[in-house]
Amino acid sequence: MPPTPAELREPVLAWFAVHARDLPWRAADRSAWGVLVSEVMLQQTPVVRVEPAWRSWMARWPTPADLAAASTADVLRAWDRLGYPRRALRLQECARAVVERHDGIVPSSEPELLALPGVGSYTAAAVLAFAYGRRSVVLDTNVRRVLARTVDGVALPAPSQTVDEVRRATRYVPDDDATAARWAAASMELGALVCTARSPRCDVCPVQDVCAWYAAGRPADEHAGRRKVQTFTGTDRQVRGRVMALLRDALGPVPAAAVDAVWPDARQLARCVDGLVADGLVTRDPAASVDDPPTYRLPS
DNA sequence: AAATCGGGGAG
DNA sequence: CTCCCAGATTT
Incomplete structure (x- = not known):
């Protein structure tokens, strides 16, 4: 029996109210552009490495217009070793698109966000929720793992995201904007701090008692072996x-x-x-x- | 659906 | 050493 939406949400939201990290892109004075920048930087780069980079980046280029006017060489140097430098290139293209198409204001509709360079389904949903407090289906690697365990009772989600998985995730998103936005942040945070990929801390998990994976005795990953490990050396x-x-x-x-x-x-x-x-x-x-x-x- | 695209730090 | 990180884009 998978948990009902309320059974899963309420403990996670209460846990988040206490344990949310104090990240700079969550500060009350952050801009929508600051949120977008953080999301692009966080695409495949851990929070601990993004945090200092985000601070200096936003101090140097606070608005889309600032980044749009920068030298690309400066942008790539400031990106430094955050990984996948194409993301830096797209972030600058994104800044230029925001300036040209949206008068320098980060758009607040999903289709307009998706049309921006470097913005896919996750980032569009994240900006809607975190910058504008709107309901959206935020399904990143953390949320996918939390739902795979608590709802499906499996160790890890399938290697690639399926349409069915998005539909299932949608059922767990609260109806109203404010709660949905908090749920997005809270479920991600739980995956990042407690329901981790390596060694999940079920002993301190707020939804241990409703978790299908825990109830099943934490069975091993069924996709093990089929998972592609991206080698790096020599590539x-x-x-x-x-x-x-x-x-x-x-x-x-x-x-x-x-x-x-x-x-x-x-x-x-x-x-x-x-x-x-x-x-x-x-x-x-x-x-x-x-x-x-x-x-x-x-x-x- | 699968491949490609960086780099680093934890286990 | 292996694994994984608030993914997007192209094929």
Whole structure:
């Protein structure tokens, strides 16, 4: 018997009222743009690493117009090692779209949010709930795990999100805007602090008594083995990361020879550099003389 | 539905 | 060492 929506929500909301972390993008004076920036930074990057980056980022570029007017090289340097630099590129594109399409105001409708670069279903729902206090179905990795355990009685959700899963999650979202927005934050927080992927702290969980997974004796993950572990060492992602690090730290244009030195496999390196140029993360400038090698830099 | 895209810190 | 993190986009 899975818990009813009320059986799950009420203890989690009460727990959240006591245990919510004091994160800067939850402060009373944060802007809708600040919320959007935090959500993009938090896409696949842990809270502890985002927090200091968010503070300095918002101090430097408080509004969409500020970020829209910045040099892309500065944006990529400020992004530093938050991972997936394409997100930084899209965040700046997003700022420009907000300025051009919405007069510099972050939109408050789901279709308009989804149309922004770098904003998918999760981020759109999160901005609606956290910036505007509106009801939405916020289904991130934390909420997916909380519902998989408490409702479905399984250790972890399926590798990819299904339509059925969204429908199920919708049934647990409160009807009114304010409570729905709190539920979004509370259920995410429970997944982040208690109902964690590695070693869940069921002993302090506010919904232990209604949790289907706990009742079943915490059975192991049924998808174990089928889960794709993204390796990193030796992959294109590592090579791209090295090239980006080199260009971030460079004061001026970087000679091709310096780029060649970051990775021993010349073919793989060339493929990665071409990819970075195609992605708009790197600019290749031809040399003065035709037979000389080009130089590389971050895009201006 | 699956692959790709960074990087780091906990276990 | 492996695993996972407030995902989005492309194929």
